[in-house]
Amino acid sequence: MNYKDAGLRESEYLSLKETLGREPNDLELRIMGVMWSEHCSYKSTRPLLKKLPKEGKYVVLGPGENAGIIDGGAGVGIAFKVESHNHPSAVAPYQGAATGVGGIIRDIIALGARPVASLDGLFFGSVNSPVHDGVVKGVGGYGNCIGVPTIGGKTYYDPTYEGNPLVNAMNIGTVKVDKIVSSQTAKPGQAVVILGSKTGRDGIAGAAFASTELKDNTKESRPSIQIGDPFVEKLLTEACLEMRDEGLFVSMQDMGAAGILSSSSEVAAKSGVGMTIDFDKVPLRAEGMEPWEIALSESQERMLLIVEDAKMPEVFRIAEKWGLDATEIGRTEEGDHYRIYWKGKIAADVPATTIGSDCPVIPWPAERPDLETRWNKEVTIDAPSDPGKALLGLLSDSNLHCKEDIYVQYDSMVQTNTVVGPGSPVCAFRVTESGRICAVSMEADPWGCELDPERATANLVARSCRVLSVAGAVPAGLTNCLNFPSPEKPKHFWVLSHSVEGMAAACKALDCPVVSGNVSLYNETSVTAILPTPLLGVVGMVEAPAILKSGSWKEGDLLFLAGLNTPTLAASVYQRHYGHDFAGRPLPFDAEKEKAFNAGALAVAQAQAAHSARPVIGGGLLTAVAKEAIDSGVGVTLDDKNYTAAELFGEGATVAVYAVPADKAEAFRSCWKNVPVEQIGVVGGESLKLGSATLATVAELNSAFRK
Amino acid sequence: MKTAVVVFPGSNCDQDAVKAAGAVSGGSAVTVWHKDSALPAGTDLVILPGGFSYGDYLRSGAMAANSAIMNAVIEFANKGGLVLGICNGFQILTESRLLPGALLQNDCQHFVCKPVTLRVERADLPFTLDYKKDEIVTIPIAHGEGRYYVDPEGLKVLEGEGRVAFRYCDACGNITAESNPNGALNNIAGIVNERGNVLGLMPHPERYSEDLLGGSDGAKFWTSVKKWLEGGRR
Numbered sequence: 001m002n003y004k005d006a007g008l009r010e011s012e013y014l015s016l017k018e019t020l021g022r023e024p025n026d027l028e029l030r031i032m033g034v035m036w037s038e039h040c041s042y043k044s045t046r047p048l049l050k051k052l053p054k055e056g057k058y059v060v061l062g063p064g065e066n067a068g069i070i071d072g073g074a075g076v077g078i079a080f081k082v083e084s085h086n087h088p089s090a091v092a093p094y095q096g097a098a099t100g101v102g103g104i105i106r107d108i109i110a111l112g113a114r115p116v117a118s119l120d121g122l123f124f125g126s127v128n129s130p131v132h133d134g135v136v137k138g139v140g141g142y143g144n145c146i147g148v149p150t151i152g153g154k155t156y157y158d159p160t161y162e163g164n165p166l167v168n169a170m171n172i173g174t175v176k177v178d179k180i181v182s183s184q185t186a187k188p189g190q191a192v193v194i195l196g197s198k199t200g201r202d203g204i205a206g207a208a209f210a211s212t213e214l215k216d217n218t219k220e221s222r223p224s225i226q227i228g229d230p231f232v233e234k235l236l237t238e239a240c241l242e243m244r245d246e247g248l249f250v251s252m253q254d255m256g257a258a259g260i261l262s263s264s265s266e267v268a269a270k271s272g273v274g275m276t277i278d279f280d281k282v283p284l285r286a287e288g289m290e291p292w293e294i295a296l297s298e299s300q301e302r303m304l305l306i307v308e309d310a311k312m313p314e315v316f317r318i319a320e321k322w323g324l325d326a327t328e329i330g331r332t333e334e335g336d337h338y339r340i341y342w343k344g345k346i347a348a349d350v351p352a353t354t355i356g357s358d359c360p361v362i363p364w365p366a367e368r369p370d371l372e373t374r375w376n377k378e379v380t381i382d383a384p385s386d387p388g389k390a391l392l393g394l395l396s397d398s399n400l401h402c403k404e405d406i407y408v409q410y411d412s413m414v415q416t417n418t419v420v421g422p423g424s425p426v427c428a429f430r431v432t433e434s435g436r437i438c439a440v441s442m443e444a445d446p447w448g449c450e451l452d453p454e455r456a457t458a459n460l461v462a463r464s465c466r467v468l469s470v471a472g473a474v475p476a477g478l479t480n481c482l483n484f485p486s487p488e489k490p491k492h493f494w495v496l497s498h499s500v501e502g503m504a505a506a507c508k509a510l511d512c513p514v515v516s517g518n519v520s521l522y523n524e525t526s527v528t529a530i531l532p533t534p535l536l537g538v539v540g541m542v543e544a545p546a547i548l549k550s551g552s553w554k555e556g557d558l559l560f561l562a563g564l565n566t567p568t569l570a571a572s573v574y575q576r577h578y579g580h581d582f583a584g585r586p587l588p589f590d591a592e593k594e595k596a597f598n599a600g601a602l603a604v605a606q607a608q609a610a611h612s613a614r615p616v617i618g619g620g621l622l623t624a625v626a627k628e629a630i631d632s633g634v635g636v637t638l639d640d641k642n643y644t645a646a647e648l649f650g651e652g653a654t655v656a657v658y659a660v661p662a663d664k665a666e667a668f669r670s671c672w673k674n675v676p677v678e679q680i681g682v683v684g685g686e687s688l689k690l691g692s693a694t695l696a697t698v699a700e701l702n703s704a705f706r707k
Numbered sequence: 708m709k710t711a712v713v714v715f716p717g718s719n720c721d722q723d724a725v726k727a728a729g730a731v732s733g734g735s736a737v738t739v740w741h742k743d744s745a746l747p748a749g750t751d752l753v754i755l756p757g758g759f760s761y762g763d764y765l766r767s768g769a770m771a772a773n774s775a776i777m778n779a780v781i782e783f784a785n786k787g788g789l790v791l792g793i794c795n796g797f798q799i800l801t802e803s804r805l806l807p808g809a810l811l812q813n814d815c816q817h818f819v820c821k822p823v824t825l826r827v828e829r830a831d832l833p834f835t836l837d838y839k840k841d842e843i844v845t846i847p848i849a850h851g852e853g854r855y856y857v858d859p860e861g862l863k864v865l866e867g868e869g870r871v872a873f874r875y876c877d878a879c880g881n882i883t884a885e886s887n888p889n890g891a892l893n894n895i896a897g898i899v900n901e902r903g904n905v906l907g908l909m910p911h912p913e914r915y916s917e918d919l920l921g922g923s924d925g926a927k928f929w930t931s932v933k934k935w936l937e938g939g940r941r
Contacts, residue, residue, distance in 0.1 A: 145719075231716070234759070408819055
């Protein structure tokens with residue numbers, strides 16, 4: 001077999017040959033082709049990712065394990081990570097999305113955490129995209145059955161995602177800090193155990209498939225698709241957590257990309273032990289499987305455990321209780337040999353450290369795209385002059401429209417801890433072990449990132465922290481999914497690099513470290529590349545006495561705008577909806593302004609000085625006001641301040657609208673230091689009014705938003 | 708009040724039921740494994756919880772209906788013991804013929820999770836004593852197969868004997884097609900057996916048993932059973 005057919009570059013092949021001191025055999029070539037694929041090795045992005053801050057006062061576990069963990073208080077860690085399943089979902093929407101959910105859940109289980117909440121970030125070409133319904137059904141089908149609530153997420157539409165949808169699945173788990181499980185603690189002389197499903201021919205080399213552009217004829221990629229069974233994963237979850245409670249394993253790793261090979265070699269490399277795996281012992285569900293197929297199969301619902309011999313009987317007992325296979329397939333040893341046996345002979349013998357961590361980095365060339373042309377381009381806006389009519393049009397835009405048709409298909413309440421479910425700026429759940437409330441945001445801004453990746457990504461971090469602060473939660477850590485096109489094109493790589501630079505700067509400035517993440521490159525078809533799409537999930541504990549919700553206006557509340565409302569129409573929904581294009585330059589990231597705002601927002605929540613709060617994001621101020629009115633079922637009269645279109649519909653300003661009871665107005669104002677606060681209206685009635693002019697009734701707003 | 712919640716492989720609302728029934732009633736709530744052949748001594752209430760028992764393989768509830776513990780549950784029910792089947796538990800009750808009819812795929816063809824309004828049709832059952840007849844309550848549903856169906860003869864019996872315990876309704880209590888989330892016959896959300904000790908319903912009262920989670924209309928299930936037991940009726 002030629003090294004190119006295995007997906008290796010010449011330099012990688014030569015490096016491998018030098019390490020081995022001999023010609024690698026076919027199995028070794030295939031192994032390294034997958035393990036050194038972009039998906040498994042991060043060879044294009046490792047130097048970039050090093051720029052992201054990993055330390056913070058809440059960080060319990062940073063990048064390097066299966067997910068990151070922040071301190072949720074009372075000795076409970078909050079584990080979380082987001083991961084993409086883009087390519088599989090393009091080819092097989094239901095299974096691609098379902099196994100995306102299943103995969104990220106196993107990452108959380110691998111830390112010894114119980115999965116307690118999921119979020120999903122979906123990006124489609126349009127609501128009519130052929131993969132749309134399948135993806136949504138897949139997310140729900142897996143999450144609903146396994147009993148992990150999908151409590152929030154985001155869905156965005158842009159033509160560049162047609163043919164290359166993005167499916168980013170985030171999962172959050174809780175674990176007592178002293179029960180955290182590591183994949184790096186194996187010792188020589190222990191049993192390597194595979195727990196869960198049998199190994200079949202599904203998902204063979206899916207990691208390699210995820211590391212190239214999508215082909216026009218996706219039927220050929222079908223064997224790379226994994227098939228999920230959430231029922232088995234539910235059993236696997238319970239079995240793993242029961243074994244954790246009884247201290248039955250010393251190390252655990254989920255089997256995701258590149259299956260047995262990846263999970264076992266990672267444990268060996270990270271733990272600093274050698275390992276022998278006997279493929280004759282692996283329970284198979286297909287006849288005549290070749291060793292490379294066994295090595296690379298991505299059959300779902302399998303975990304790798306490292307177990308001391310004395311504990312094996314208990315492992316078998318619990319596996320049998322849950323109706324799962326548990327099989328010893330190998331041993332850990334002294335040294336650095338990672339060996340595979342097949343029919344009694346050594347079939348592969350590669351240093352574990354070579355597989356696990358020695359992948360050569362590729363320094364792709366970067367070339368700055370012509371951003372100035374985009375910044376200076378004029379977009380002709382063809383919007384109704386009446387702001388009420390313009391607002392109703394915006395609310396019907398698929399990017400602002402109510403996503404209830406999607407999230408109604410997700411069980412958002414199972415586990416009975418969901419405090420704020422889907423449809424709000426943040427979602428929140430109660431931590432069973434402590435009773436505390438954890439809030440979660442998910443945000444993306446592909447259009448802004450196209451115009452100025454550095455600024456827009458920095459602003460995205462700021463926005464993510466802001467929405468949590470408004471809810472009364474202190475941002476503690478961030479996970480990201482970097483969805484970008486091929487890094488092999490210099491302009492794409494420049495955008496990716498500058499997006500990460502922006503993220504790093506903002507995360508540092510706002511003290512929001514990156515604890516986990518995932519990179520998905522090569523998101524392009526023969527027609528187009530996707531917009532640069534970093535997606536962020538930020539987690540924080542609610543420090544206020546109660547979470548400050550949105551959509552809970554009361555008649556007579558005073559409506560306040562906190563922050564300086566100087567937004568831009570660049571990349572706004574208004575510009576895209578009424579200009580059918582996007583141009584201009586996103587606003588610069590201003591750390592001091594963000595910190596002052598977040599401090600004020602947290603003080604308001606702490607003082608319980610407002611009934612309701614909503615950060616101004618997509619669709620601008622008037623959309624935020626309209627959504628509050630819709631969710632509260634009550635109208636508002638705004639003071640007529642001769643607003644410009646940018647002030648009503650622009651985005652990117654560090655502002656939020658608050659409904660404040662009259663007797664708390666002074667307390668509310670006093671929460672803000674160095675942040676302008678202005679009363680802009682009074683809640684009441686059945687319409688959204690601007691001065692004496694009725695823009696729309698709440699019923700009309702509701703209908704535009706939902707129908 | 709001693710509650711026993713049966714755990715089948717794939718149950719996923721078992722702990723929710725344990726939490727809600729235990730916390731609201733102040734009594735004990737424990738789980739029972741599907742392979743057990745007996746219920747814990749002194750059990751007052753058996754809950755068959757929601758979830759996807761056996762992954763919904765074959766048919767929702769079909770495999771669970773044939774598990775070892777169900778013999779004990781059926782015997783318990785036949786002696787007048789209180790059995791509450793929620794969602795998948797309701798499906799298990801129809802599959803095991805403790806209740807008539809079947810739960811078919813929602814007419815919208817997909818899973819639906821949202822709070823719905825229900826009209827209380829029977830406020831004289833051990834599970835519903837604390838509700839008022841015709842009271843409108845909000846309790847969430849979360850199912851893909853909740854469209855209640857029974858043959859015309861069976862429906863006549865159910866309606867004739869007043870065995871429909873809850874119906875989907877609009878905010879004013881009207882029984883309308885729009886307020887029917889799954890296409891269930893006669894907007895049926897929950898039914899009871901002849902004796903009144905076995906209740907199956909698609910909505911999840913355990914999910915709306917405390918205000919922090921959005922509502923507490925479901926809490927009256929647990930206070931009702933407690934009151935009924937304290938009245939010495941068991």
